[in-house]
Amino acid sequence: MAIHSHIGVLAFPFGTHAAPLLTLVRRLVIDSSSQGITFSFFNTAKSNCAIFSGQEFDNIKAYDVWDGMHEGEAFTGSNILEAMQLFLAATPGNFEKVMKEAEVETGMKISCLLSDAFLWFTCDLAEERGIPWVSFWTAASCSLSAHMYTDQIWSLMRSTGAAKTEEKTLSFVPGMTSVRFSDLPEEILSDNLESPLTLMIYKMVQKLSKSTAVVVNSFEEIDPVITNDLKSKFQNFLNIGPSILSSPTLSNGDSGQECLLWLEKQRHASVIYISFGTVITPQPREMAGLAEALETGEFPFLWSLRDNAMKLLPDGFLDRTSKFGMIVSWAPQLKVLENPSVGAFITHCGWNSILESISFGVPMICRPFFGDQNLNSKMVEDVWKIGVRLEGGVFTKNGTIEALHSVMLNETGKAIRENINKLKHKAQNAVKFDGTSTKNFRALLELIKSPRGI
Numbered sequence: 328m329a330i331h332s333h334i335g336v337l338a339f340p341f342g343t344h345a346a347p348l349l350t351l352v353r354r355l356v357i358d359s360s361s362q363g364i365t366f367s368f369f370n371t372a373k374s375n376c377a378i379f380s381g382q383e384f385d386n387i388k389a390y391d392v393w394d395g396m397h398e399g400e401a402f403t404g405s406n407i408l409e410a411m412q413l414f415l416a417a418t419p420g421n422f423e424k425v426m427k428e429a430e431v432e433t434g435m436k437i438s439c440l441l442s443d444a445f446l447w448f449t450c451d452l453a454e455e456r457g458i459p460w461v462s463f464w465t466a467a468s469c470s471l472s473a474h475m476y477t478d479q480i481w482s483l484m485r486s487t488g489a490a491k492t493e494e495k496t497l498s499f500v501p502g503m504t505s506v507r508f509s510d511l512p513e514e515i516l517s518d519n520l521e522s523p524l525t526l527m528i529y530k531m532v533q534k535l536s537k538s539t540a541v542v543v544n545s546f547e548e549i550d551p552v553i554t555n556d557l558k559s560k561f562q563n564f565l566n567i568g569p570s571i572l573s574s575p576t577l578s579n580g581d582s583g584q585e586c587l588l589w590l591e592k593q594r595h596a597s598v599i600y601i602s603f604g605t606v607i608t609p610q611p612r613e614m615a616g617l618a619e620a621l622e623t624g625e626f627p628f629l630w631s632l633r634d635n636a637m638k639l640l641p642d643g644f645l646d647r648t649s650k651f652g653m654i655v656s657w658a659p660q661l662k663v664l665e666n667p668s669v670g671a672f673i674t675h676c677g678w679n680s681i682l683e684s685i686s687f688g689v690p691m692i693c694r695p696f697f698g699d700q701n702l703n704s705k706m707v708e709d710v711w712k713i714g715v716r717l718e719g720g721v722f723t724k725n726g727t728i729e730a731l732h733s734v735m736l737n738e739t740g741k742a743i744r745e746n747i748n749k750l751k752h753k754a755q756n757a758v759k760f761d762g763t764s765t766k767n768f769r770a771l772l773e774l775i776k777s778p779r780g781i
């Protein structure tokens with residue numbers, strides 16, 4: 328079949344950013360199968376290796392871009408920010424180099440760029456080539472909205488004084504009037520443009536309105552007011568998720584079978600699933616607080632905990648809890664949340680985890696750490712009312728037991744369960760044939776097929 332569109336895809340290789348972008352691309356390939364579109368997926372070797380895990384997909388070719396580290400130089404820092412900094416310093420040259428290679432190999436000029444929204448310079452690359460830029464925001468609409476109001480927020484903080492604004496609400500941001508300044512991401516609260524992450528996101532905010540479309544892995548009905556506001560700010564604002572309900576998920580192979588078998592033996596809605604995503608490990612004191620709460624309350628639990636964090640558990644914890652708990656280094660999270668024995672999810676509030684929890688109707692206990700997570704947890708507790716935050720914001724034995732009781736046993740838990748099930752149904756409706764996310768996805772497909780715009 329003749330290829331008539333060549334889409335260049337630029338991934339941000341940290342946290343859970345590249346995997347949802349690949350999921351989106353796979354869905355675009357499947358839904359456009361007879362229409363001659365090919366995708367070149369530009370990402371670092373390490374991230375490509377992790378998300379493709381040796382699999383090949385028709386019409387998607389992975390290209391490795393330079394991660395910013397010099398040959399023979401191994402990354403020694405434990406801080407992910409350092410790796411991000413090196414990578415960002417190598418952009419956009421590292422991407423431009425492989426884009427040229429892909430054009431030579433396919434014999435076709437790139438006709439549209441689809442990138443992680445963080446990679447704001449894609450706007451300039453697209454402008455130079457006279458082609459559209461479609462940006463993919465991997466987090467929630469609420470955090471995108473908060474970023475879009477950065478200038479107003481900074482101006483208020485400067486005129487009132489940062490300390491005095493902390494408890495003030497974002498009365499001027501549609502759909503976020505109950506959100507306080509102190510719920511906002513650090514990248515908004517600190518106006519320090521010396522920080523590479525703050526600078527990157529600020530530049531993104533300045534470029535996004537030029538994007539032909541801003542795509543989000545969410546559904547309009549979760550935040551109708553925010554959605555309408557963002558529709559007024561962008562040329563096209565397209566909620567196309569939750570992708571796990573509408574797209575083929577990337578395979579994890581057979582890993583995690585053991586914990587799925589274990590879940591099968593547990594009582595309905597009795598198990599606490601615990602995961603802090605791909606980047607975080609809580610401090611030892613908090614690990615101890617959480618472990619003591621689980622042990623004292625004898626709550627059945629499944630904990631996804633990286634091997635290098637096992638040493639942070641209290642001595643003898645594994646032996647003493649082996650009758651009712653299980654720890655794995657990586658869990659098949661979608662299958663876990665789908666399992667009826669899971670009754671609550673203790674989460675760091677990364678957007679993918681929240682969306683997965685909503686999609687399977689599992690109430691959340693929130694312990695946010697950085698970036699958008701604090702704002703997400705505010706929305707979970709106070710706006711969507713589908714979970715609770717911990718008293719004092721950190722894990723302590725008593726605070727965690729209290730949160731577990733309120734979600735698993737009390738009337739609060741019952742209301743939360745009802746709310747999350749209602750939201751789950753809205754998410755399911757959004758991805759039906761005539762649902763909002765499906766319509767938005769079709770619009771996206773049209774846009775990239777005829778790359779001069781919708």
Ligand code: U2F
Pocket residue numbers: 342343344465466467602603604605606607631656657658659660661676677678679680681683697698699700
């Ligand atoms: C960054 O998020 P994270 O990667 O830390 O966390 P999530 O967005 O929640 O995504 C974690 C994914 O990893 C999967 C899980 C999610 O899809 O199903 N997973 C799993 O399969 N098994 C495990 O044992 C543990 C996790 C960032 F830190 C957040 O603040 C952002 O919201 C997010 C999106 O931009 O990226």
